[in-house]
Amino acid sequence: MDPITFEVINIVIVALLAWGIPLQFIPLMIWLERKGAAIIQDRIGPIRANIGGIRLFGFLHNIADVIKLLFKEDVIPNHVYRFYYFLAPFWSMTIALIPLMLVPFAAPITIGENVFRFQVATYQSGILLLFAITGLGVYGIILAAWSSNNKYSLLGGLRSSAQMISYELGMGLSIVAILMTYQDVQIQNIVEAQSGFLKVFGITFPLPNWGMFLQPIAFITFVVAAFAETNRTPFDLAEGEAEIVAGYHTEYSSFKFALFFMAEYANMVVASIVIATLFLGGYQVPFFTTEELRANPQYTLTAMLVLGILTFLILGFLVYKRAKYISVHFPEPLGKKEYFFISYALFVLAILFVILIPVVLNLEYNDLASQIIVAVFQLTMILAKASIFLWLYVHVRWTLPRFRYDQLMNMGWKLMLPISLLNVIITGIVIAL
Amino acid sequence: MVKVVKRPEVKGLRQFYLVEVLIGLYTTLRHVIRNLIYPEKLPTVIYPEKPKPIPAATRGLHRLMKREDGSPRCTACMLCATNCPAFCIHIKAAESDDPYIEKYPERFDIDLLRCVFCGLCVEACPLDAIRMDMPIISFTGYTRQDFILTKEKLLDHDNSDFPHAPNYNPPKPLDITHGPHHNEFLSRIKK
Ligand code: SF4
Numbered sequence A: 001m002d003p004i005t006f007e008v009i010n011i012v013i014v015a016l017l018a019w020g021i022p023l024q025f026i027p028l029m030i031w032l033e034r035k036g037a038a039i040i041q042d043r044i045g046p047i048r049a050n051i052g053g054i055r056l057f058g059f060l061h062n063i064a065d066v067i068k069l070l071f072k073e074d075v076i077p078n079h080v081y082r083f084y085y086f087l088a089p090f091w092s093m094t095i096a097l098i099p100l101m102l103v104p105f106a107a108p109i110t111i112g113e114n115v116f117r118f119q120v121a122t123y124q125s126g127i128l129l130l131f132a133i134t135g136l137g138v139y140g141i142i143l144a145a146w147s148s149n150n151k152y153s154l155l156g157g158l159r160s161s162a163q164m165i166s167y168e169l170g171m172g173l174s175i176v177a178i179l180m181t182y183q184d185v186q187i188q189n190i191v192e193a194q195s196g197f198l199k200v201f202g203i204t205f206p207l208p209n210w211g212m213f214l215q216p217i218a219f220i221t222f223v224v225a226a227f228a229e230t231n232r233t234p235f236d237l238a239e240g241e242a243e244i245v246a247g248y249h250t251e252y253s254s255f256k257f258a259l260f261f262m263a264e265y266a267n268m269v270v271a272s273i274v275i276a277t278l279f280l281g282g283y284q285v286p287f288f289t290t291e292e293l294r295a296n297p298q299y300t301l302t303a304m305l306v307l308g309i310l311t312f313l314i315l316g317f318l319v320y321k322r323a324k325y326i327s328v329h330f331p332e333p334l335g336k337k338e339y340f341f342i343s344y345a346l347f348v349l350a351i352l353f354v355i356l357i358p359v360v361l362n363l364e365y366n367d368l369a370s371q372i373i374v375a376v377f378q379l380t381m382i383l384a385k386a387s388i389f390l391w392l393y394v395h396v397r398w399t400l401p402r403f404r405y406d407q408l409m410n411m412g413w414k415l416m417l418p419i420s421l422l423n424v425i426i427t428g429i430v431i432a433l
Numbered sequence B: 001m002v003k004v005v006k007r008p009e010v011k012g013l014r015q016f017y018l019v020e021v022l023i024g025l026y027t028t029l030r031h032v033i034r035n036l037i038y039p040e041k042l043p044t045v046i047y048p049e050k051p052k053p054i055p056a057a058t059r060g061l062h063r064l065m066k067r068e069d070g071s072p073r074c075t076a077c078m079l080c081a082t083n084c085p086a087f088c089i090h091i092k093a094a095e096s097d098d099p100y101i102e103k104y105p106e107r108f109d110i111d112l113l114r115c116v117f118c119g120l121c122v123e124a125c126p127l128d129a130i131r132m133d134m135p136i137i138s139f140t141g142y143t144r145q146d147f148i149l150t151k152e153k154l155l156d157h158d159n160s161d162f163p164h165a166p167n168y169n170p171p172k173p174l175d176i177t178h179g180p181h182h183n184e185f186l187s188r189i190k191k
């Protein structure tokens, strides 16, 4: 295949992947938020919505949500600035979907004489462009706030922009520290540098070589700033429902509201993947470099199967517990059969994987197959790492109350900024030594 | 005198709330793990299917008590209607055929949409003719009319439905105008 066609096909496939991941994670996140809230607050969570008795642990509430939002009346108040009013939700959603185009999802693989990259765009200044784009996200909020012509919306938008400016600084400075550590602005090189074991001053630690351990202060400031950037609790001042109704989306209804709602979740997914990329080694499997994995495809596959077995056993156990709870406590057992079926299916899958291990160990692999296996492993790795932060978003939301505005500003200007500046200086000194 | 309560000042690194946040996250994480592993410990009430037993002292829907012959015990004295803070009891009195009884309610309507379930009507009634001991705390209707408890609805119950609230039978109304009953009546009101 000639290089240009290959390049185009490559970009289209990976662009669909990078586009699909946040979109697919949105319903998952909405479900996780509902269920996570319930579990943190000692409830059982959504369980009633069903299609023919199939409940999928309340997942079908998402479908009910979508139907509700689609069929709601789309009210457009008379006093809005129409063009910007319509632009705002689309802007939010579009900006939310772009940044992942710059993130590598797996190490590039060689097919024949062509290289298939798992990254849509390899810009020279990738990381800077990434933050330039995420910084545009706040325009959606400001446009919505201003064009709604409503004082609550405007207050929400103002708060949001003030917050964004304060936290963008801390975020940028923690990125500076990362750039200084890796001495590179290309995301793929930063991820590449995070493989293997942690080595500081020539001493090898039994830790993966992640930015999180090299730059703990930058990591903490970055995570806090990412929470602020995505407008999530405890930083969701833009929609402080107690004081300003719903903030910037007060005047939006029906699907335009749904777009804002989805953009928030898409932003969370993007932020989680970016944190995972910069601080948790991106697609790197902990402790092992890509070359080591590719050299031993049978062990890589075995490791994948073992991780799969563990996941299935844990999930199966949790579902089984729930099925028992439901069959005991519900008089007309809601979805009891389905729950037992799913838990047994997970156990069966685990057993199947156990059987597969000896088969996998004795197979012959050619070069391409081993590369694809490693790519799949790395893709699951980055999504798993991002999932940790997705859960953290939910967990923090149902733990912490919202910050007061002055606390927020104090924290941003008097704490995050000096700490990250100090971090940059210390990093500089250490590097110079 | 004005007492100024100072806000506790948060200074230095504690402004980051990092330790506090981690403690909070640990608390919720404990809940998550416990609830995932032991869902049977969840306090959730499976509501419409398995409601909690209602305590006997709950103020539920009103009912009018009946005499042995099934007529309402109420004598339309209007004490409950007077006492009601929501003015939601509407009584139309009529003369009774029974020579011992002066009046009876021809209509007795309670507007549930205005009722605040304070129970003052029950307290006020000298004859224990109105009670709020029905174990019904959720009631629904499609129209406003559905929420008006008429005399028929108020009397539409069976005493055997309320084992926890025995229907004691008061003595027959006394003829207070003459004879030995007079003293007895006086002693009763003194009590
Ligand atoms: S419960 Fe209170 S408000 Fe309701 S009817 Fe009786 S006195 Fe009136």
Ligand code: SF4
Residues within 6 Å of the ligand: B073, B074, B075, B076, B077, B078, B079, B080, B081, B091, B124, B125, B126, B127, B128, B129, B130
């Ligand atoms: S219910 Fe009791 S207080 Fe009310 S009118 Fe009848 S007798 Fe009087």
